[in-house]
Amino acid sequence: MDSKILATLEFSKIKQAIEQYTVSALGKQMSRQLVPTADQATIQRALDETKDAADILRLKGAIPVPQLENIRPHMKRLVIGATLNGLELAQIGRVLRATAEVDRFFTDLRGAEIDLRQLYHWQDELATLTSLTRRLRVSLEDDGHVTDDASTKLKGIRNGIQQLEGQIRERMGSFTRGKQAKYLSEPIITIRNERYVIPVKQEYRSHFGGVVHDQSATGLTLFIEPQSVLDLNNRLRQRQVEERQEVQRLLAELSNELAPYQTEIIQNADILGHLDFANAKARYAKAIKATEPLLDDANHVNLRQARHPLIAADKVVANDISIGENFQAVVITGPNTGGKTITLKTIGLLQLMAQAGLFIPANEESHVGIFADIFADIGDEQSIEQNLSTFSAHMSNIVTILKRIDGKSLVLLDEVGAGTDPQEGAALAISILDRIGTIGSYVMATTHYPELKAYGYNRPNTINASMEFDVETLQPTYRLLMGVPGRSNAFDIALRLGLDPLVISQSKSLMSDDSQDLNNMITDLENQRKAAQKEYHEAQVTLQKATELYDDLESASREFFNARQTQLDKAKDQANEIVNKAQKESNQIIHELRQLQLSGQAGVKEHQLIAAKTDLENLKQNKALAKNKVLRHEKNKQALKVGDDVLVTTYGQHGVLLQQLDKKYWEVQVGIIKLKVKVSDLEKTKAEAPQKQKQHTTTIHATNRVNPTLDLRGERYENALAKVDRYIDSALLAGYPQVTIVHGKGTGVLRQGITSYLQGNRQVKKFAFAPANAGGNGATVVTFK
Template identity: 60%
Template structure:
């Protein structure tokens, strides 16, 4: 990948942010080597690993990794058969312990059935060495200090050292706290030449005997090892020598323990560093609210609400950027400070991030290409040392790009053709864009030249674009408008800043009419697009709310259906339980009757009557397996309609023939010489009347109350009027054959409710009545059931 482009796009700043999330030296090394790739297979593997890391971070806050040092120099010394020191061994021990910990972590994830794309296969490369790890962890502390448990001999030696030091201090305390303390410069015990001594005034040096090890700068104090503790110090010194020899032996033993596993340990360290790097990518994606990009084999880039990753995410303006499908060249025009340069950098840097296996700061389902190279010409290329002007610097860069670019290259150019005569600059910019088109490269270029606005309309696979500018505030919004060229706002801005009107008028007079018409057209297009975008946002919001409501209602309906089926099943089970209890009781009674008949020698109740009674009782058993219910199957069969079937039209009591299905709820039925549209719920399959011995007998009920509502609403009626209405309504409901009706009387003062209740108590055709369910009106309505 072009290194100059990486520098211009500040790619290293992205890597610097990632560096802050790493905890291992191997991970740091992998980050240092990170470069965008043009190999689609490698890139997909990188993205799969980042996706796994993001999923693990979301569920487990990342892969558990401690700080790991660089152990490659230690393994190099091990390969040279050198003995490792305690710190080196401890750092290797930490790598081995982390290897076992990470392997167990991924095993636990597998048990929880977390689906990973790739990392589970990567972790299989880790080699755990439990015996070696246990020996190192037992023998060494984190800072490399050898523990007492490293060997029994070392533990015993250290016990002797502790005991000897205690004996020396006890004897020394007699000098510092007893009658001899007055001969000391200070009442302390110190160490000189690894031996315990006391500070004695020079004039009393003969008082304690022993050995003088040191004296103060003034010569007034001598550090003397009293004769009484010389033997103890000798013993301590020997124990310390024994300790050092034992420690060296242990270190040599631990080093020899690692020698057969050098390759495995190095591979473990590299894999842990790689997992650390994946962790860092996942943490960065979370911080940036980045998403996984999809890869396009034919380089159709579609960034949805892309954001520049190095700008404060609370301030950056997101833009949709697409190139490669309908057009391969975008010409961005418009005034300065509108955001053109940042938009170009956003496209290039987001593409570089994606081709590095990083998630990108854009909305989900964004698509990136896999370019062989990305070129950029952005910024001031002038150089005093090389005697290059701004124009010369840009041209030198463009020449280099044209030599290297091909059909799998992405080029971003800021202020194409700037720095020279406007007419020549515009002509040169058009020629350069034509050459890029000949090469087949993808290009996004910004320019001030109005000539390139026409270029965007006339050239194939090329489109104009601009940065939105608020005409009222005369401030940029930093939104990219694809398909609309930029307009010049110089005169409007000058007028807003207080430029005299006569100057503005004169300037407009010097501007040709075509330019003014073009600016007016662009302004109108911009306003139309703003309105369309606003309407689109409103519709998207409404669609989102409607979808959420539909999903909520569907969930509630499904829950209702499950509850209804469960309640029906529970009710049938309760009924079966009651039938079982009744059957047992009836069987007992029948058995007692038989015994009594046999005892009396006569038959009061015939045997066939007893069997019939028992069969009738068994028939009360409810079938809880609805799928095997014969009645249900028979009813379903009646509704299984096909063209040509004979059906009974229940509302007319006539048999007809099905001609064709009009929709899910209606059929066309031939009734004699008439063809009628009949609802499905008004049809019932029947046999051919010509083949049946008995014609189906029509049973049609007609009454003046046909079509009446099963609900009577008395709210707003006076008491006497309401009671008369109730009387008429109950008569009509009985004639219509309704099994039950609902009377809505409201709550209010309770007068209507009391009147309705008293009337229903007196009516002999009423079986029972009661208030509605709480969710259906409660005591504001009464449900009436008839006999």
């Protein structure tokens, strides 16, 4: 990217703003070295990292990268075998601790299933040197001081130093108190040449004996090491030498331990710096309310409500700016200080930011292009040193631009052709724009020339735009109007300021017809735009109301279907309750019929009882059944009369209507039993043919023989229990006092199931395993009441 464009659009201020959010030396370095690129993959990767960091900032409060120094010089010293000092080792230790913390942070993110596009890759590249990190943390403080826990020997030496210092202070303390204090200039203990001394008056220099280490500027005070503490000071000095030697040994040892991991440590530091830089980009994006731009490799730029990032948020005016899709050239007109230049700088700077992997201050879904280069001729380019006027300087710059642009360039020209005769300047501006269009570059230019307003209508792939001006307040609104050229507001402004209308009329008469026609055309376009804008706002209001109505209807529809389903479920629950009640009643009826059977009365057939109970078991409603079954049931209802053959749905039995007891109940003959049945539980049926009934009776009679032994071996668990239930009913109706159920030994699951069933059957008096010679615990003998 051309370096001049970075200076013209003040890209360096963006980098400085990002650098303020970095905390590491490498992060700051990456901020300073940030430049846009034209490689799409590189741009997208950088945007992905910014997006990841922004998501982490929003969800977890940023990646935990602490303040870190640049450790590359330290690692270079390790390469040549040097011993690092305590501060250098501490800085490396801080990098290793940060590496471990960041690794844990990303592991937690993965555990929370937070999706990231790129940054998990950097976690995979981190090398967590656990033992080395722990050793440095235990041995060094952040300021590089070697701790007592670095080695047992160092701790012992320092303990000895503390004891000796205590003895020396205690002994010398006797000189600063009592009668001895009068020989001192001040009653204090101090240090000279790393030895403890006291300030003695010159005239008493021989009173304490010992060695003079220093004297005051006046010579009236001597700093003397008393004879009585010479030995202690010597021993202390020896201990201090031992301490320095042990510390140096430990530093050399730690340096040697780090040396094999130079590559991993440098890589960790680089990754942490990279993550710090990503953090800074995310924080800056949050500060300016920026969003992720969408890359368009066809160079269709569509910035939605774009804002210049270097203008205060309370002053900047957002604008929709587009170029590339329907037109490659935009000609912007409007009054001075109306915002034309800021519009150029906004699109240029936001494009640079996006191609540097930064979020841009614009609404979401904003599209940016991928330009190989961006060129600009903005501002006063005159140069006294080069003896260039403003016009010459601009032309020199444009000449350079025309030589370098291609079909993937974006050109920004401010006041193109200005600084010379208006007629010549307009012609020159049109020629320059035509040349740029021929090359195929994208261009956005500002101008005051009326000839260029017509240019936007006459040239293909070119559109007019203007900066809005409020005639009522005589102030620019800084709003960009695409498709509408700006018109001169001189007459309107002069009239509002009090100029005689006659003067204004005379001025208008002096204008050429073409100029007046152009102004009239622009005025008409502005009126059309305002009318269209009014219709647009009205349409938006209508759309909003329609959307609200649609949402209300959709919500009401959901509530209706939910309520309907709830009512259906409730109705089926009630139906199941009714069926359960009927089942209990039918069980009681069957019990009474069994008693009649056992007492010797005939007429009740065993198969009828078993069929009745089976049918009753299947009466319960399933909520998943299709609702049309209810309708089908209703259609089957017909008018009933005495003598009709009917089906009693609650028992699954056929019968004949005897008499209607009331509006809700009928008396029905079912076999030998007379029942009181609800009308809702009756369905009219056709009478069965006599011969068919006879055949049915004969067939069933053949199945009335019940074996006193039921063999369940090889049966599945559910089938076996169902057979046991039917078999017990049959055995009871057959009048057996005792039966045998063979279930086998196996795993014992079936035996346990049968035992549980027999325990719950009220007709069973007792049950036990068969004798050993009759099957043992592989069979169960059941005795009935």
